[in-house]
Amino acid sequence: MAALYFMIPVAVIVVGLAIWLFFWAVDNGQYDDLDSPAHSILFDDDDPKHLAGVDKADDKQPEQDDPRA
Amino acid sequence: MSHPTPCYHCGLPVPSGSRFVAPVLGERREFCCPGCQAVAEAIVQGGLESYYRHRSEPSANPETFPQELSDELALYDRPDVQQPFVQHQGDLAETCLLVEGISCAACGWLIEKHLRSLPGVAEARLNLSNHRLQVRWADSQIPLSELLKSLRRVGYAAHPYQADKAAEQLASENRRALRQIGMAGLLWFQVMMATMATWPEFNLDLSHSFHVILRWTALILTTPIVFYCCGQFFRGAWRDLRTRHLTMDVSVSLAIGGAYLAGIWSTLTGQGELYFDAVGMFALFLLAGRYLERRARERTAAATAQLVNLLPGSCLRLDADGQSQRILLSELQLGDQVLVQPGALLPADGRILSGQSSVDESLLTGEYLPLPRGVGDQVTAGTLNVEGPLTVEVQALGDNTRLSAIVRLLERAQSEKPRLAELADRVAHWFLLIVLLVATVIGLVWWQIDSDRAFWVVLSLLVATCPCALSLATPTALTAATGSLHKLGLLLTRGHVLEGLNQIDTVIFDKTGTLTEGRLTLRAIHPLRDLDQDACLALAAALENRSEHPIARAFGRAAQAADQVESHPGLGLEGWVEERRLRIGQPDFVAALHDQPAPAIPGDQGQWLLLGDEQGPLAWLVLDDRLRADAPALIEACREQGWRILLLSGDSSPMVGEIARQLGIEEARGGLTPDAKLEVLQQLRSKGRKVLMLGDGVNDVPVLAAADISVAMGSATDLAKTSADAVLLSNRLDSLVQALPIARRTRRIIIENLGWATAYNGLILPFAAIGWVTPAWAAIGMSVSSLLVVLNALRLSGQPTPGHQASAGTALSPATAD
Numbered sequence A: 001m002a003a004l005y006f007m008i009p010v011a012v013i014v015v016g017l018a019i020w021l022f023f024w025a026v027d028n029g030q031y032d033d034l035d036s037p038a039h040s041i042l043f044d045d046d047d048p049k050h051l052a053g054v055d056k057a058d059d060k061q062p063e064q065d066d067p068r069a
Numbered sequence B: 001m002s003h004p005t006p007c008y009h010c011g012l013p014v015p016s017g018s019r020f021v022a023p024v025l026g027e028r029r030e031f032c033c034p035g036c037q038a039v040a041e042a043i044v045q046g047g048l049e050s051y052y053r054h055r056s057e058p059s060a061n062p063e064t065f066p067q068e069l070s071d072e073l074a075l076y077d078r079p080d081v082q083q084p085f086v087q088h089q090g091d092l093a094e095t096c097l098l099v100e101g102i103s104c105a106a107c108g109w110l111i112e113k114h115l116r117s118l119p120g121v122a123e124a125r126l127n128l129s130n131h132r133l134q135v136r137w138a139d140s141q142i143p144l145s146e147l148l149k150s151l152r153r154v155g156y157a158a159h160p161y162q163a164d165k166a167a168e169q170l171a172s173e174n175r176r177a178l179r180q181i182g183m184a185g186l187l188w189f190q191v192m193m194a195t196m197a198t199w200p201e202f203n204l205d206l207s208h209s210f211h212v213i214l215r216w217t218a219l220i221l222t223t224p225i226v227f228y229c230c231g232q233f234f235r236g237a238w239r240d241l242r243t244r245h246l247t248m249d250v251s252v253s254l255a256i257g258g259a260y261l262a263g264i265w266s267t268l269t270g271q272g273e274l275y276f277d278a279v280g281m282f283a284l285f286l287l288a289g290r291y292l293e294r295r296a297r298e299r300t301a302a303a304t305a306q307l308v309n310l311l312p313g314s315c316l317r318l319d320a321d322g323q324s325q326r327i328l329l330s331e332l333q334l335g336d337q338v339l340v341q342p343g344a345l346l347p348a349d350g351r352i353l354s355g356q357s358s359v360d361e362s363l364l365t366g367e368y369l370p371l372p373r374g375v376g377d378q379v380t381a382g383t384l385n386v387e388g389p390l391t392v393e394v395q396a397l398g399d400n401t402r403l404s405a406i407v408r409l410l411e412r413a414q415s416e417k418p419r420l421a422e423l424a425d426r427v428a429h430w431f432l433l434i435v436l437l438v439a440t441v442i443g444l445v446w447w448q449i450d451s452d453r454a455f456w457v458v459l460s461l462l463v464a465t466c467p468c469a470l471s472l473a474t475p476t477a478l479t480a481a482t483g484s485l486h487k488l489g490l491l492l493t494r495g496h497v498l499e500g501l502n503q504i505d506t507v508i509f510d511k512t513g514t515l516t517e518g519r520l521t522l523r524a525i526h527p528l529r530d531l532d533q534d535a536c537l538a539l540a541a542a543l544e545n546r547s548e549h550p551i552a553r554a555f556g557r558a559a560q561a562a563d564q565v566e567s568h569p570g571l572g573l574e575g576w577v578e579e580r581r582l583r584i585g586q587p588d589f590v591a592a593l594h595d596q597p598a599p600a601i602p603g604d605q606g607q608w609l610l611l612g613d614e615q616g617p618l619a620w621l622v623l624d625d626r627l628r629a630d631a632p633a634l635i636e637a638c639r640e641q642g643w644r645i646l647l648l649s650g651d652s653s654p655m656v657g658e659i660a661r662q663l664g665i666e667e668a669r670g671g672l673t674p675d676a677k678l679e680v681l682q683q684l685r686s687k688g689r690k691v692l693m694l695g696d697g698v699n700d701v702p703v704l705a706a707a708d709i710s711v712a713m714g715s716a717t718d719l720a721k722t723s724a725d726a727v728l729l730s731n732r733l734d735s736l737v738q739a740l741p742i743a744r745r746t747r748r749i750i751i752e753n754l755g756w757a758t759a760y761n762g763l764i765l766p767f768a769a770i771g772w773v774t775p776a777w778a779a780i781g782m783s784v785s786s787l788l789v790v791l792n793a794l795r796l797s798g799q800p801t802p803g804h805q806a807s808a809g810t811a812l813s814p815a816t817a818d
Helices: A004-027 A036-046 A048-064 B034-045 B050-054 B070-075 B105-116 B144-153 B165-196 B208-229 B231-242 B248-269 B276-304 B402-410 B419-449 B451-464 B468-488 B497-501 B511-515 B533-544 B587-591 B631-641 B655-663 B674-686 B701-706 B718-723 B733-770 B775-797
Strands: B021-024 B027-030 B086-089 B092-100 B121-127 B132-138 B157-160 B314-318 B324-328 B337-340 B349-354 B357-360 B371-373 B390-396 B490-492 B506-509 B521-527 B563-568 B572-577 B580-585 B607-613 B616-624 B644-648 B667-669 B691-695 B709-713 B726-728
Touching: A004 B165, A004 B208, A036 B105, B021 B034, B034 B144, B050 B105, B070 B144, B070 B324, B092 B144, B105 B121, B105 B132, B105 B144, B144 B157, B165 B208, B165 B276, B165 B775, B208 B231, B208 B248, B208 B276, B231 B248, B248 B276, B248 B419, B248 B451, B248 B468, B276 B468, B276 B775, B419 B451, B419 B468, B419 B733, B451 B733, B451 B775, B468 B490, B468 B497, B468 B733, B468 B775, B490 B733, B497 B709, B497 B733, B506 B511, B506 B674, B511 B644, B511 B655, B511 B691, B521 B533, B533 B572, B533 B580, B533 B607, B533 B616, B580 B587, B587 B607, B631 B644, B631 B655, B631 B733, B644 B655, B644 B674, B655 B667, B674 B691, B674 B701, B691 B701, B701 B709, B701 B718, B709 B718, B726 B733, B733 B775
Parallel strands: B506 B644, B506 B691, B644 B667, B691 B709, B709 B726
Antiparallel strands: B021 B027, B086 B092, B092 B132, B092 B157, B121 B132, B314 B324, B314 B337, B337 B390, B349 B390, B357 B371, B490 B726, B521 B616, B563 B572, B572 B580, B580 B607, B607 B616
């Protein structure tokens, strides 16, 4: 139980950090548009970088099946 | 009846014999005008074809945007012009643009991708809810005017966005509300941790020093909540008490203030119970409820605040020598003289100094035929100069113009509370009275029995009966209902619509553009004399070239324009083509030109126009306006509700009777002016009837403003949309059909919520009075009741999406697919 003497102040500090971070996020405009990100991920299919990544992942598959020591 | 092909880009009908084609997604597609074709080609060339696969709505027709003037765009590259809305960070410039023409999420993808492909553009981010585009680019590599031009090429018009004070204040208030919620939530979790440990129900053997530490921790963590987050409750309570009203703010402030002060005392003296977690919970739930309300209101406000640019961005000022110079509208002063070219919007209110022209004032009066204006006449900002150049002396600018006065008049308070929310306030009023009475009585009783516990019992009474769930009851339901209606395509812009829909007993429909598609198409030409069909069409098109009337648009583009075109409202047009005096319109009007009785109309379907010259009639032209596919369903739904149905139209043709017959509407009147319609409406209202008006606003603005509930079609004029209580986006009439049961359910669910919240508070009152309610039970009870209320409200948001599903990979037909 003696640990609580330490844990409680730590918890308070963590909360303080969390609030600071949240305030930063709000002021930075992270929460201004909550609708567009939901749509933008749907269009990644045609992104050439995404397709290249998909291809690369497919190529890698057989190698990953090799057992590792 | 032939069905015209819809334009692949914008969905408007393709005039027969159109030559605008381009290959998109592997097939040859038809377009209605060179604008759409050019946009489609630009999109394909940019490798962004999949836009057409992803989009869920037809795109905007690029010709509806204000004309792009390259010297106006060049203005935007001037540093002094850029200064208010462009910021510089190192090499990059950053600005915010307002984009017109966005119809669905795929537009956002298209815009962002297209801009990012331009050299020098570092970042482009579009906010789909308020149509604002943030761009960062290297302005040494590419000027702003080039960015704007490039956006035009793919079919969007962008203007520099300058947030006015109101919008900025709204944005900062939203952020503050979000910060308050975040702080309340995060701190509450920690406070809960600290206070739960002190509850006897948990049977923890805590040493005295731990008790002290936990109490102090809880106190330190709760203080910011009370001072940063709850200030608005205290201020509201103070304001309400001064006006002798007992509202929820008073109740909440009592509970929060009491719990906080009692907690301080408890921390300092080490006795009694801690109610700090209740403070946190109240703060979080109540702030969340208010935030939901705010978000719902803001979303609709953003949609309606897009008055778009009713005023032009730039104008031509005449200096002392008579030379014209293009300047920004903001640089215009009173007393300046401006030159307004034909086809341009008037930048300010003023008096005509020289020139003779006709001005299209449909924006204000709804009269779509231009009215003649000459020297000495007054003109209004925002109207369209149609025929000839005018020199105007500026008499009123910006906020002082007649236009903004009208807009302000029509902008009813967004903050007006819906009647259902007022119901909640009334319930809270009575409830609080009862609670205060009981608290006083109980306090006195306990004072006699055991004076130590008296204070704590009263406190627990106040905390447990705090109407937290009550204040969540309405906003959650309204938000859920508004959200699901929005998904269906009905945008509510005033709070009283949901409640009001339940009380409507009469509905008035406009005809053209509302029950019909509003796009007249030329079905047949019957030549009567020597000229053949094409020649007659050419003459008719020449006459109708300048008119904005829906009839005129059916004739498509004319190779030549008629001279001295005069419009006779309700009768037709007269003009000269190649030395020939022609008239087109009502048979009697045209026959008057050659002094013969008018020939009888040969058929009974459609709208028949007669074209004639001074020798006699030339041809009959038959126009057809298609009935919307979902119109019969809407009439049926209205009939099921038992509403009285009226059709009032400005059209004096037999079409009105025909449509009424097809739909089974008994009361139908045609040939009404806007004033006559207003009179009918007022007569109905004076008899005590509640009227719903559905119109497209070209000439319905005063009637829309006067009806109990007004719904504007999505294709209505901007002014109509801002004056209506709801807007049918994408013109789907079945959204309205589906809205009716939702309105009923919303009312029922709100009443259920209010009932449940009151019942919970009422039930716990006796337990608190006896002294059985400890902080633990108060917390549990409050959370459960609030959760129940929210879940009940969420039942309103589980609505199926409407008939159309965006199917990937198929060519898109317009919303009213056949």
